[in-house]
Amino acid sequence: MSNLVFRNVRHQYDGENSVDIEYLEVGAGKLVCLLGPSGCGKSTTLRLAAGLESPLAGEISIQGEVMANDRVFVGPEDRRVGLMFQDYALFPHLTVEDNVAFGLSHLGVEERRARARAMLETVGMAPSARKYPHMLSGGEQQRVALARALAPSPRIILMDEPFSGLDVVLRNRVRDETLALLKEMGTTVLMVTHDPEEAMRMADEIVLMREGRIVQQGSAGALYNNPVNEFVASFLGEVNRVPAHRNGDVLETELGEILVESSLKDETITEILVRPEAIRFLPIVDPRAPTGEVVLSRNLGAYCLIDIVFESGFRVTARVGSFYQPKVGEKRSLSLNLSGVFIFSGPGKAQYVDKPISNIN
Numbered sequence: 331m332s333n334l335v336f337r338n339v340r341h342q343y344d345g346e347n348s349v350d351i352e353y354l355e356v357g358a359g360k361l362v363c364l365l366g367p368s369g370c371g372k373s374t375t376l377r378l379a380a381g382l383e384s385p386l387a388g389e390i391s392i393q394g395e396v397m398a399n400d401r402v403f404v405g406p407e408d409r410r411v412g413l414m415f416q417d418y419a420l421f422p423h424l425t426v427e428d429n430v431a432f433g434l435s436h437l438g439v440e441e442r443r444a445r446a447r448a449m450l451e452t453v454g455m456a457p458s459a460r461k462y463p464h465m466l467s468g469g470e471q472q473r474v475a476l477a478r479a480l481a482p483s484p485r486i487i488l489m490d491e492p493f494s495g496l497d498v499v500l501r502n503r504v505r506d507e508t509l510a511l512l513k514e515m516g517t518t519v520l521m522v523t524h525d526p527e528e529a530m531r532m533a534d535e536i537v538l539m540r541e542g543r544i545v546q547q548g549s550a551g552a553l554y555n556n557p558v559n560e561f562v563a564s565f566l567g568e569v570n571r572v573p574a575h576r577n578g579d580v581l582e583t584e585l586g587e588i589l590v591e592s593s594l595k596d597e598t599i600t601e602i603l604v605r606p607e608a609i610r611f612l613p614i615v616d617p618r619a620p621t622g623e624v625v626l627s628r629n630l631g632a633y634c635l636i637d638i639v640f641e642s643g644f645r646v647t648a649r650v651g652s653f654y655q656p657k658v659g660e661k662r663s664l665s666l667n668l669s670g671v672f673i674f675s676g677p678g679k680a681q682y683v684d685k686p687i688s689n690i691n
């Protein structure tokens with residue numbers, strides 16, 4: 331069952347489209363991340379779902395009930411959605427327990443207290459029920475904010491960059507704990523982030539936006555390994571841009587010749603995109619394979635980033651396991667793992683055509 335659905339939703343600020351979404355669906359119990367560069371319309375989409383903005387056109391529904399269209403508008407307080415926004419700080423003058431009980435005014439005093447206690451228990455903050463927010467760490471405050479959002483049993487939780495105020499170490503831990511809790515409770519979540527790694531870590535599905543529109547929607551693997559265009563490929567992870575020259579069915583590049591599907595024949599291709607981890611080092615220097623010199627070698631613990639320069643001066647970055655680290659000055663021959671090679675063609679290279687079908691070297 332779908333918890334949240336947008337159909338042909340359009341929204342404008344000052345006569346400019348800020349959101350223009352044909353179809354967006356958040357399935358029950360799913361965590362969907364809205365991802366994209368600054369100003370692409372992520373927060374506005376979330377605010378539309380919350381009822382903090384109203385659409386110019388289209389329809390928004392939650393669990394099959396219309397929340398907004400050209401005739402209906404249900405206000406935020408009646409949508410039964412939980413909000414957890416970056417600036418949605420806890421009330422400083424209320425205790426932790428009273429913060430969590432705040433949204434439960436429909437319940438009697440005892441019931442409110444019991445529900446707030448139960449939620450604090452769930453997020454592991456019951457021992458701090460009598461404390462005030464300033465007495466808690468950032469991570470603890472975040473857990474209380476989560477308890478507050480979950481307490482009224484919302485139909486969906488809407489989160490806007492909920493972890494951005496936390497330092498890196500804390501962020502990873504709080505993020506993992508939050509994810510485990512949301513999954514355990516089967517909560518439906520729509521979350522905004524500008525950080526692809528965060529989206530990939532957390533989301534069942536990622537919705538990548540640009541200029542108010544959805545560019546691609548799918549699992550982290552689908553977006554990373556099968557991007558529909560160059561924007562998606564480079565937003566989700568690093569890519570090397572490698573110039574290519576078309577010669578019949580063969581693309582000639584510094585990283586070797588790649589045989590492409592003959593359906594690509596009429597397309598103009600001037601470059602290919604190569605993920606750093608798609609570049610492999612051969613065990614020996616092979617004069618038949620593309621060979622360059624290692625000019626930079628950085629060990630980042632889990633992996634190494636290696637820069638290789640070819641005779642022509644062309645430079646690429648490879649990412650390899652850190653167990654074996656090539657040294658600066660070494661000559662190395664390379665091959666490509668074609669799953670990490672993308673070819674786009676057409677106007678502005680916007681059209682994803684196909685993966686290359688073989689690597690001649």
Ligand SMILES: Nc1ncnc2c1ncn2[C@@H]1O[C@H](COP(=O)(O)OP(=O)(O)OP(=O)(O)O)[C@@H](O)[C@H]1O
Nearest residue numbers: 343344348366367368369370371372373374375524
């Ligand atoms: N209150 C506002 N008044 C006028 N224009 C606005 C307002 N809020 C957002 N916009 C514009 O709407 C577009 C979408 O903004 P939105 O905040 O939804 O993007 P975002 O992807 O969440 O960006 P960020 O990651 O920077 O928060 C942008 O062009 C922005 O300038």
